[in-house]
Amino acid sequence: MKLKPILSALLLTAARLSASAQNTDSLELRKIYDxxxxxxxAYESLHYLCKNIGQRISGSDNAQKAVEWGKKLMESYGFDKVYLQPIMVPHWVRGEKEQGFIINGKTRTPVALVALGMSVATPKEGITAEVIELHSLKELETLGADKIKGKIVFFNRPFDERFIEAGSAYGTAGDQRNLGPGAASKYGAVAVIVRSLTSALDNYPHTGATNYGTNTPIPAAALSTIAANKLSETIKAANGKPVQFFLKDNCQTLPDAPSFNVVGELTGTENPNQFITVGGHLDSWDLAEGAHDDGTGVMQSAEVLRIFKATGYRPKHTLRAVFFMNEENGGRGGKKYAELAAQNKEEHIAAIETDEGGFTPRGFSFQGASPEFLKQINANWRSLFAPYEADMLVAGGSGSDIGPLKGTQPSAVLIGFRPDSQRYFDIHHTPNDVFENVNKRELELGAASIASLVYLIDQHGLKF
Amino acid sequence: MKLKPILSALLLTAARLSASAQNTDSLELRKIYDxxxxxxxAYESLHYLCKNIGQRISGSDNAQKAVEWGKKLMESYGFDKVYLQPIMVPHWVRGEKEQGFIINGKTRTPVALVALGMSVATPKEGITAEVIELHSLKELETLGADKIKGKIVFFNRPFDERFIEAGSAYGTAGDQRNLGPGAASKYGAVAVIVRSLTSALDNYPHTGATNYGTNTPIPAAALSTIAANKLSETIKAANGKPVQFFLKDNCQTLPDAPSFNVVGELTGTENPNQFITVGGHLDSWDLAEGAHDDGTGVMQSAEVLRIFKATGYRPKHTLRAVFFMNEENGGRGGKKYAELAAQNKEEHIAAIETDEGGFTPRGFSFQGASPEFLKQINANWRSLFAPYEADMLVAGGSGSDIGPLKGTQPSAVLIGFRPDSQRYFDIHHTPNDVFENVNKRELELGAASIASLVYLIDQHGLKF
Incomplete structure (x- = not known):
């Protein structure tokens, strides 16, 4: 009976300590957001990246300019270390503007299309062939080489609008672009055209990488959704009579080119060889400014460290901002980063990737998180994020640049920053991915959310 | 002791029933979202409203067109009843394009500005007077009539960017526009110019109503944020030497004009005289298409009832979609609606207003909600909204059109639909409030969220 009051007192002290830790954390988060x-x-830096450098596909002069500028930017922020990690990257060039026509009897209707990233060229005179409309890769198998050989395969499965997160619709429609051309090649198709991966009904085709795997590369292009509907209607109206398609592009893959990841650091005061990394990718597609994909991500990554400098917060662990190179068509930067981490015997506690656009933050997804981990992290931290309306702490993917760390840093928790997803695929990989489509406050709120998570991990770890 | 197993069994049954109710609800919500x-x-209807009708300020021909079209639209959706509620509305017209100049010695610099709604005209030759920069209405008091008399008062307090919700920044800066001109008039100011109510740094001035109260009306206009900064810098650089401003507008308030609220209903199967109302406002400012303000709100209101028609859901209570008239400069539609509700002895269980833009839904705010109410509604319904990421059920405002119901329907729960707030004040009351700035899925997700809440209220009431 004597123990009881003592125990109560101890529990009370523990509760007070925990309340006071919560209070310190909540004040620190408020400082970060302010x-x-x-x-x-982040916004003015993004403006520079978009307007003074612009598109920066791997291997291009602009990518090199972006690397040099990115290094200078982080140096100007006064980080403890700023350096480059050399890599070799694929060097794909689009060449002249692509051409596409629907050929229905004597009618040739030009349509909006762009070659997919890594596509090979058509013969100089283009390819004309009968087009066959499919809605899944599985149909290739069902139809077999007899029906596919010599044809242009048209993958036309639209986004499933029932998904609440647009990223899920992208994920489930994406095989048509990623794997469709390689798969169709196996069945003897001469080219592939794909419906653009978007909900938007407009005339902007969306590029993006295709991966032929070990299959013979064939020319591959994306149609705008309006063009895809037009082609589908034409095929339907032809009522079994063959409809042809003309495709011409002169894409080329040049020899691999030298490039770099750009890395900035704030050295940890207690555990300098333990790392918390935040990154996005510096390369972009060649059609626009790569504002949301992924200018916002790199600018947020640098901003996270800048915020800590500005607020005078000295991290216990070393914090890194990484501008990865070559996310779009090769992922060489992410692979190299993981390789070097292993080589240098670094220990990564956590890595956060921001590559889903600079939209209003909703929270974070934790790769491979157990129900117990989610329960604990929500019990401990959700209320801290709630005032900022960025408190979705869920299981899910992280990102393709930090993904390779899974192999070399088994104890690292991989985390994806989750912004609002609705607008991303309207502009993703199109000429509309420009600075004007980024909202200053959304971008800043995202940076603050990521910095808040980094702060909490630095203070309390992730051992739930 | 005998009772125990029976009680357990009863509790188990209750739990099962409740689980099965939750399951029914969750299936119904999924149907609504699908x-x-x-x-x-909603999106195609909004396109018509924006592009075929366009701006529709109270009393204008376009407002009348919108009323007629709105009625036809709801009739075409097959609602049980569609009718008009006649009202008289203020009829303010902007007249010719306003002019504004900063006059600094011999330099006249034209600036982007628009008259505030309900502003009176300047003399034909305009007003030229010394400008005095203030940051709050309180400063009028501090300075007194001596310092204000004969001058143009320039209210230049910017948005406080530390607010997480942009609406809070709008709310706290808004007195400069709403009340500033009337207050400055009391101290003898000859005109008022106000910094536009936005975070965006650009050259688009934002209009919006001013309310002179019982004070003598003086001309009032909003400067773009770039113009406001320019004027402030000019005053600062003049170092005490007076800077003048020239303002010219010929706004006019004509006699009140006849107009209408548009109302559509699905009649309740069990309690037809108990109402759940969803509304937005049909009128808009005269500078653009009123896409987000509040075309999205009216289209969502009609969409909620259309969804129930389409899914075959028969409501127990009568559901109403209301297109309120004259929210922007008078609120006559909202007042009339409340008046008629009382006159017709209607009982409103709940009213939901959607007038914060057609952005990604985040949840709902419940006006005057007690902590216990919030606790219960979250315990009962939050998990149902969580899969749709629209699960913020908080205390807060509802809206100015349903506000008057507070007086005549004391038991009605007044609810504000809460979309993401970051982009709204970039375009609010400017020429950029156009259809192109609305995202289809964001609009639709909002309609589905509101329909979901209406469904839950219809099924379970709001007696927490």
Whole structure:
């Protein structure tokens, strides 16, 4: 009976300590958000990247300019270390503007299309062939080589609009672009055209990488959704009579080119060889400014460290901002980063990737998180994020640049930043991915959310 | 002791019943979202309203066109009743394009500005006077009539960027526009110019109503944020030397004009005289298409009832979609609606207003909600909204059109639909409030969220 009051007192002290830790954390988060919203630099830096450098596909002169500028930017922020990690990257060039026509009897209707990234060229005179409309890769198998050989395969499965997150619709429609051309080649198709991966009904085709695997590369292009509907209607109206398609592109894959990841660090005061990494990718597709994909991600990554400098927070662990190179068509930067981490015997506690656009933050997804981990992290931290409306802490993917760390840093928790997903695929991989489509506050709120998570991990770890 | 197993069994049954109710609800919500996302009509209807009718300020021909079209639209959706509620509305017209100049010595610099709604005209030759920069209405008091008399008062307090919700920044800066001109008039100011109510740094001035109260009306206009900064810098650089401003507008308030609220109903099967109302406002400012303000709100209101028609759901209570008239400069539609509700002895269980833009839904705010109410509604319904990421059920405002119901329907729960707030004040009351700035899925998700809440209220009431 004597123990009881003592136990109560101890519990009370523990509760007070925990309440006071919560209070310290909540004050620190408020500081982080204030710094991002009042003195944020991400937006003006993004403006420079988009307007003074612009498109920066791997291997291009602009990619090199972006690397040099990115290094200078992080140096100007006063980080403890800023350096480059050399890599070799694929060097694909689009060449002249692609051409596409629907040929229905004597009618040739030009349509909006762009070659997929890594596509090979058509013969100089283009390819004309009968087009066959499919809705899944499985249909290739069902139909077999007899029906596919010599034809242009048209994958036309639209986004499933029932998904609440647009990223899920992208994920489930994506095989048509990623794997469709390689798969159709196996069955003797001469080219592949794919419906653009978007909900938007407009005339902007969306590029994006295709991966032929070990199959013979064949020319591959994306149609705008309006063009895809037009082609589908034409085929339907032809009522069994063959409809042809003309495709011409002169894409080329040049020899691999030298490039770099750009890395900035704030050295940890207690555990300098333990790392918390935040990254996005510096390369972009060649059609626009790569504003949301992924200019916002790299600018947020640098901003996270800048916020800590500005608020005077000294991290226990070393914090890294990484501008990965070559996410779009090869992932060489991410692979190299993981390789070097192993080589240098670094220990990564956590890595956070921001590559889903600079939209209003909703929370984070934790790769391979157990129900117990999710329960604990929500019990401990959700209420801290709630005032900022960025408190979805869920299981899910992280990102393709930090993904390779899974192999070399088994104890690292891989985390994906989750912004609102609705607008991303309207502009993703199109000429509309420009600075004007980024909202300053959304970008800044995202940076603050990521910085908040980094702060909490730095303070309390992730051992739930 | 005998009772125990029986009680357990009863509790188990209750738990099962409750689980099965939750399951029914969750299936119904999924149906609602699927209908909105796959067969939604809100986006194409909004396109018509924006592009074929356009701006529709109270008393204008376009407002009348919008009323007639709105009625036809709801009739075409097959609602049980569609009718008009006649009202008289203020009829303010902007007249010729306003002019504004900063006059600094011999330099006249033209700036982007628009008259505030309900502003009076300047003399034909305009007003030229010394400008005095203030940051709050309180400063009028501090300075007194001596310092204000004969001057143009320039209210230049920017948005406080530390707010997470942009609506809070709007709310706290808004007195400068709403009340500033009337207050400055009391101290003898000859005109008022106000910094536009936005975070965006650009050259688009934002209009919006001013309310002179019982004070003598003086001309009032909003400067773009770039113009406001320019004027402030000019005053600062003049270092005490007076800077003048020239303002010219010929706004006019004509006699009140006849107009209408448009009302559509699905009659309740069990309690037809108990109402759940969803509404937005049909009128808009005269500068653009009123896409987000509040074309999205009216289209969502009609869509909610259309969804129930399409899914075959028969409501127990009568559901109403209301297109309120004159929210922007008078609120006559909202007042009339409340008046008629009382006159017709209607009982409103709940009213939901959607007038914060057609952005990604985040949840709902419940006006005057007690902590216990919030606790219960979250315990009962939050998990149902969580899969749709629209599960913020919080205390807060509802809206100015349903606000008057507070007086005549004391038991009605007044609810505000809460979409993401970050982009709204970039375009609010400017020429950029156009259809192109609305995202189809965001609009549809909002309609589905509201329909889901209406469904839950219809099934379970709001007696927490």
């Amino acid at each position: 710094e991002a919203l009042v003195n944020g630099k | 209908e909105a996302l796959v067969n939604g009509k």
